[in-house]
Amino acid sequence: MPLEVLLVEDSPGDVRLTQEAFREAGTRINLHVAADGVAAMDFLRRQGIHGHAPRPDFILLDLNLPKMDGREVLSCIKEDDDLKTIPTIILTTSAAEADVLKSYQLQANCYLNKPVQLDEFETVVKTINVFWLTMAKLPPRPDSGLERDR
Amino acid sequence: MTINSTGEDMLKEVLLVEDSPGDVRLTREAFRDFDKNVRLHVAIDGVDAMAFLRHEGAHANAPRPDFILLDLNLPKMDGREVLACIKKDENLKTIPTIILTTSDAEVDIAKSYQLQANCYLVKPVQLDEFENLVKSISDFWLTKVKLTQQPHGR
Numbered sequence: 001m002p003l004e005v006l007l008v009e010d011s012p013g014d015v016r017l018t019q020e021a022f023r024e025a026g027t028r029i030n031l032h033v034a035a036d037g038v039a040a041m042d043f044l045r046r047q048g049i050h051g052h053a054p055r056p057d058f059i060l061l062d063l064n065l066p067k068m069d070g071r072e073v074l075s076c077i078k079e080d081d082d083l084k085t086i087p088t089i090i091l092t093t094s095a096a097e098a099d100v101l102k103s104y105q106l107q108a109n110c111y112l113n114k115p116v117q118l119d120e121f122e123t124v125v126k127t128i129n130v131f132w133l134t135m136a137k138l139p140p141r142p143d144s145g146l147e148r149d150r
Numbered sequence: 151m152t153i154n155s156t157g158e159d160m161l162k163e164v165l166l167v168e169d170s171p172g173d174v175r176l177t178r179e180a181f182r183d184f185d186k187n188v189r190l191h192v193a194i195d196g197v198d199a200m201a202f203l204r205h206e207g208a209h210a211n212a213p214r215p216d217f218i219l220l221d222l223n224l225p226k227m228d229g230r231e232v233l234a235c236i237k238k239d240e241n242l243k244t245i246p247t248i249i250l251t252t253s254d255a256e257v258d259i260a261k262s263y264q265l266q267a268n269c270y271l272v273k274p275v276q277l278d279e280f281e282n283l284v285k286s287i288s289d290f291w292l293t294k295v296k297l298t299q300q301p302h303g304r
Binding site: 078081084085086087095097100101104105107109110111112113124127130131132135136137138139140 | 237240243244245246254256259260263264266268269270271272283286289290291294295296297298299
């Protein structure tokens with residue numbers, strides 16, 4: 001069973017780069033994209049057109065988003081007893097210490113800077129892939145008692 | 151100890167909460183091989199870990215760790231309790247806390263994420279796999295991840 005990954009990102013260019021980097025890394029994932037914070041919460045709560053959305057195994061979350069920003073999305077996820085166990089990784093261009101601190105206060109699982117260089121961007125996605133998808137144990141899926149198949 | 155202000159070449163303070171002397175030694179050696187900028191502090195039980203984090207007793211001059219590697223099965227106060235204490239404390243909750251344990255029981259994984267562990271890693275039994283894991287912790291958490299900056303050595 002492939003892993004379900006939710007990417008919350010408003011830049012189509014960054015979405016494409018992320019998709020390509022995961023594809024190159026060769027891990028079987030289904031990458032779902034939400035282009036703003038409201039769409040992300042709809043996806044997670046299976047509302048509207050997202051009625052059949054799968055529960056993501058982990059979330060990549062940009063901070064600066066239209067409609068509802070990433071800090072608010074993070075706070076909604078981590079205050080929700082059902083959603084809070086989903087590892088939520090901040091992936092943003094902001095290197096501001098205030099954003100780093102605020103994200104950890106809101107219990108982001110980790111904070112990564114989006115590099116501006118193309119090759120570095122690929123490296124970061126590959127590192128996420130190696131660490132979170134092969135090394136780390138992700139939370140068990142609530143709907144199956146089975147060990148996930150990687 | 152800060153070499154520059156970008157955080158890239160800074161000495162990292164890591165708290166390892168681990169009661170097995172063999173695993174402490176392996177972790178120490180693996181960090182030494184992969185990352186010279188790590189200063190590893192060891193707490194051998196949960197009470198000791200909380201005293202370190204709260205600068206109590208013998209740990210009055212303990213630095214604030216940049217991140218914590220936490221075993222689950224510990225004497226005196228177990229890792230789940232330590233994790234809960236860290237994540238309930240407004241000051242300590244921002245320290246990334248990584249579970250590093252031999253348990254791969256789903257109940258432990260689920261419980262740790264509920265308590266807001268930053269991630270969960272299973273300690274491999276093979277020596278080379280253990281070294282590989284420490285290397286990826288070092289590659290990911292010490293190189294790629296942005297940690298909060300805080301005054302060291304308080």
